Amino acid sequence: MSQYDVIIIGAGPGGYYSAIRAAQLGLKVAVVEAKHLGGICLNWGCIPTKALLRSAEVYDHMKHASAYGLTAEKFGFDIGAVVKRSRGVSGQLATGVGFLLKKNKVDVIWGRATIKAPGKIAVAAAEGAPKGALGGGDYEAKHIVVATGARPRVLPGLEPDKKLIWTYFEAMVPEIMPKSLLVVGSGAIGIEFASFYKTMGADVTVVEVLPQIMPVEDHEIAGIAQKQLTKQGLKIFTETKVTKLDKGADSVTATLEFKDGKTQQITVDRVISAVGVVANVEGLGLEALGVKIERGVVVTDAYGRTNVPGIYAIGDVAGPPMLAHKAEHEGAICVEAIAGKHPHAMDKLKIPGCTYCHPQVASVGLTEKKAKDAGYDIKVGRFPFIGNGKAIALGEPDGLVKTIFDKKTGQLLGAHMVGAEVTELIQGFVIAMNLETTEQELIDAVFPHPTLSEMMHESVMDAEGRAIHI
Known part of the structure; x- marks a missing residue:
């Protein structure tokens, strides 16, 4: 019977990320996967949708070529080719995940896992195993991490039929x-x-x-x-x-x-x-072991530990926000704690959210309403895209950057954006919140010109009544 320090059930973003981190920490690690390395995010979620949206963005630019002084005639699209590109992007990255696991000496066990007891799992073999993967059988590990993700929620009367x-x-x-x-x-x-x-x-x-x-x-x-x-x-x-x-x-x-x-x-x-989505908590043996499940998700502490010693849960299966980057960070915290390190617990208020429509939307921290409801006396800064030279040059003059501060301390409580490339900009405010940066410190920072990021600076200054370009 193969024995490991850590076995992770699920090779999605949380699973493969934490497996690699555990291996870096010197632990003997295996990851169990039944369908595809990279999980839903890489194969059927975050990544392929961004490839589709990129095709749509380019197509939209072609439709509005004249606005940029350009001429584009007889253009169109082949939906089959658009989908093929999207699937190709996912395939390339899934292959990359396999390479990274192998590079870090993480064993891949191909199949469906059931936890028989703390420290023991049984794996039923599944088809489509990648080269070099182990198969069905019994495995042991001191620590078992559940990272089985989520699936689409089905409402009565709205049951999907895959056709209509x-x-x-x-x-x-x-x-x-x-x-x-x-x-x-x-x-x-x-x-x-x-x-x-x-x-x-x-x-x-x-x-x-x-x-x-x-x-x-x-x-x-x-x-x-x-x-x-x-x-x-x-x-x-x-x-x-x-x-x-x-x-x-x-x-x-x-x-x-x-x-x-x-x-x-x-x-x-x-x-x-x-x-919405529903956590994949079924068929793992969790109920029989007495693992606490509430509102359809596994209950954990700030380090991924369940109420049963030796069993952990991370990512979507451990509750909202159900985001890939939350799963990755949560996984790293979990295995670092297992390895005897002392990681900082997850602060869910500092997890950014992004929506990649046009215009893009991105945020971190408290909304204006939630800040008020929490009892804060707040200052709010706003800066519109129309006041930014780079946004106008890009032909993207619609949008807003909004920042929320505690009036008493200058603490950044939340940042919210809508407009071009805000999913890339939001990380600046995430870092600021993690460093407990104050409003004055953000004002004192130098932002490059001409960039969209200048709107972040102006929004902060607007909270003080100091915005220059509005």
């Missing part, structure tokens, strides 16, 4: 481009697909049951994003439910129910169900 009603799996590999589309749910997944399909020419309707799209984002930022998306032609209904889906031969008729109780029917080629 899609999850993100089917939405990423369309055989033909639908002429019309209904997206149910306006979180990051829903809005990104809505943005992609609209840019590629589909007539897109988005339905959200809550009062605003992108419900976790700052209300003001979400409002600006909705205004821009609507301007592009997206139809957006908030405080609206999809109460029924009637499937035809090659279309779906959806019944929408509005806040006032009135209903409306729309017929579309396809429906994307993007109503």
